[in-house]
Amino acid sequence: TGSTRPQRLLRAVQKKATQGDPQSVIATIDDFCRHSEWAMNVGDEKGLILDSIVSEVNPSTALELGTYCGYSTVRIARLLPPGGRCITLEFNPAYAAVARQVIAWAGIQDKVQLVEGPSGDLIPQMKELFGVQTFDFVFLDHWKDRYLPDAKLLEECGLLREGTVLLADNVICPGTPEYLQYVRNSPRYESRYFKSHLEYTKVEDGLEKSVFLG
Ligand SMILES: O=C(NC/C=C/[C@H]1OC[C@H](O)[C@@H]1O)c1cc([N+](=O)[O-])cc(O)c1O
Ligand SMILES: [Mg+2]
Numbered sequence: 001t002g003s004t005r006p007q008r009l010l011r012a013v014q015k016k017a018t019q020g021d022p023q024s025v026i027a028t029i030d031d032f033c034r035h036s037e038w039a040m041n042v043g044d045e046k047g048l049i050l051d052s053i054v055s056e057v058n059p060s061t062a063l064e065l066g067t068y069c070g071y072s073t074v075r076i077a078r079l080l081p082p083g084g085r086c087i088t089l090e091f092n093p094a095y096a097a098v099a100r101q102v103i104a105w106a107g108i109q110d111k112v113q114l115v116e117g118p119s120g121d122l123i124p125q126m127k128e129l130f131g132v133q134t135f136d137f138v139f140l141d142h143w144k145d146r147y148l149p150d151a152k153l154l155e156e157c158g159l160l161r162e163g164t165v166l167l168a169d170n171v172i173c174p175g176t177p178e179y180l181q182y183v184r185n186s187p188r189y190e191s192r193y194f195k196s197h198l199e200y201t202k203v204e205d206g207l208e209k210s211v212f213l214g
Contacts, residue, residue, distance in 0.1 A: 005037055006069050006098040012036070013105050020107035022078035029071050029102075034200050041071035042141060042169050043199025049207050050139070050167065054079045057165050059136035063126075064088040065119050065150060066142025070099030070106075072169075076139060077108040087113045087130060089122050091142070119146060123153045134161040140179075141169040147179035155188075155212075162214030173198045173205040183210040 003011070009032055017028040030044045042050055054062070054076050060083065062076055067090035077086045090096040096116045103109050113130065115122055119142060126132040138154065140147045147168055154160050171180050171193070183191045191210040198205040 004094065005039055006095055008037065009033075009039055009069050010098045010101055013102055017105060019105055022074050022106040022108055025074055025102065025106040026071065029069070030200075038200055040068060041199055042075070046169065046196045046199060046205070046207055047072070047075055049194045049196060050075055051079060053165065053167055053207075053209060054137060057137045058084075060084050061132055061135050062086040062137040062139070063135045063159075064139045064141065065146070066090065066140070067099045067114060068095050068141070070102035070114075072139060072141060073099065073103055073112055073114070074106045074108060076137075077103070077111040078106070080111050085111050085113065087115065087126070087132070089115050089117065089119045089142070091116070091118050119150050120153065123150060123159065124157050126157070126159055132159065135159055135164055136161075138164065138166045139169070140166065144170060144174050144176045145178075147176045148182055151179065151182070160212040162212065164212040166210040166212065168208045168210070169205075170198075171206055171208045173203055180208060183208060188213050
């Protein structure tokens with residue numbers, strides 16, 4: 001039985017990236033995805049938009065839905081202020097196993113709590129499991145048909161506060177039409193589209209930044 005793409009991505013990181021250097025881990029994954037095998041990381045172009053919004057929010061507590069190989073986890077966690085932390089949820093154990101090692105190679109494991117399981121089950125446990133009051137920042141990058149139910153769940157569980165920023169990947173490709181319609185029409189959000197491209201391609205995609213108004 002051969003290796004999987006996430007395992008080959010991890011092998012490239014361990015072979016080429018400098019241990020403890022998040023930027024080199026990011027660069028190695030982008031190079032692997034551009035020149036060896038495409039993978040569904042947010043990527044370098046959308047990654048710069050993610051970086052600028054994370055830096056603007058400067059979150060103490062960030063939530064990521066859909067870890068995959070940990071690429072965006074590393075992008076987010078490297079920008080957190082001292083004491084800041086990123087909780088990241090991943091349903092697929094094989095992805096989670098790779099992500100843990102990518103995050104460790106980058107040396108930012110102390111800022112990250114990776115939890116395996118379905119987001120719909122884990123979100124209601126955030127307060128009791130991790131002592132979370134509210135999230136300052138949420139990155140949605142998991143199953144596209146889970147964006148809307150999970151955003152509503154975050155509201156219902158009191159995990160959003162006035163000013164919490166939700167940033168959603170892939171709102172054009174593969175697309176999240178119901179989520180987009182909700183955040184753009186709900187009086188409880190101020191929403192803005194950041195046009196970009198699907199990672200490592202020329203296909204249009206973008207990020208939707210939605211501020212919860214309380
Ligand atoms: O499905 C995508 N992401 C959802 C990830 C799904 C996985 O993460 C949660 C669960 O473990 C599932 O196996 C996706 C797909 C494309 N794509 O071009 O197909 C591009 C992207 O940026 C994406 O985030
Ligand atoms: Mg994505």
